[in-house]
Amino acid sequence: MSDLEIRPATAEDLPAIVAMLADDPLGAQRESPDDLAPYLIAFERLANDPNQHVVVAVRGDKVVGTLQLTIIPGLSRRGTTRSIIEGVRIHSDERGSGLGTQLIEWAVEESGRQDCRLVQLTSDVTRTDAHRFYERLGFEATHVGFKKSI
Template sequence: MVTADSASAPALLTAAVDSGTFTLRRARKDDLPRILALLADDQLGATRESADDLAPYEYAFDAIDGDPAHLLVVGELDGDVVATFQLSYLPGLSRRGSWRAQIEAVRVSEVLRGQGVGALMIEWAIEQARERGCSLVQLTTDKSRVAAHRFYARLGFVASHEGMKLKL
């Protein structure tokens, strides 16, 4: 297992985009400030995320990084972290005991939107889910994120379920 404090993580994917060379890699703990900036860089995240206290994020990072069913990924453009998402694998009894992949917290820097970076990330995640034997890939996106809904639909996702959450 690659540890959170590794000096460099191997590339999971490398691709040319309009702005340069885009690389996906496993996130490192020292990426947290940039990941948090990406998570906070929209109307919803701005009210939910705060880099004032990194302790809860470091705790969550350690849990994600220490569990082989979860992967926190960052995307770099010529060495700068410009994107992120989490990929988790969930076992289930439904669908004949099949596994599913859950994609969470997808963010791409505003300056890169529309250059195919998000599609590269999601397509990579889908391929990982196939290789892991998952029968489906699922994600949720806030109802107010209409552009995200169009993006996921273009990639083949279908709004087949109504999601519900209970804040604790």
């Protein structure tokens, strides 16, 4: 996979990123690839925040994967900085190729470079294949998460 590049996302990558976000049953309900305006606004906020890292995996000239890594300084755990991995998506043509592992490994390594001592992520309860994937990479299901839409 030496032809793969993991790099910061640009606004030009948004159509491909949003298409991957929408390319599963959950994403199809939540995402709107036909209207990129809200994604452009969100991307600008992310790009201006040094604790946000949206990256893409590119093979040739095609975006084939993405994730968002958020760095969170904290007081708990003796002032531990942690990271959160979100929005991990792999293009359907690349699923099962090892690309997801490469992206997660990149995020863990980058978290270490950012002085994080804990890497966490969430996954929808219906994504059982993803849960097995994360467990295979050494993540443990240690907490119960809660969300509230506002």
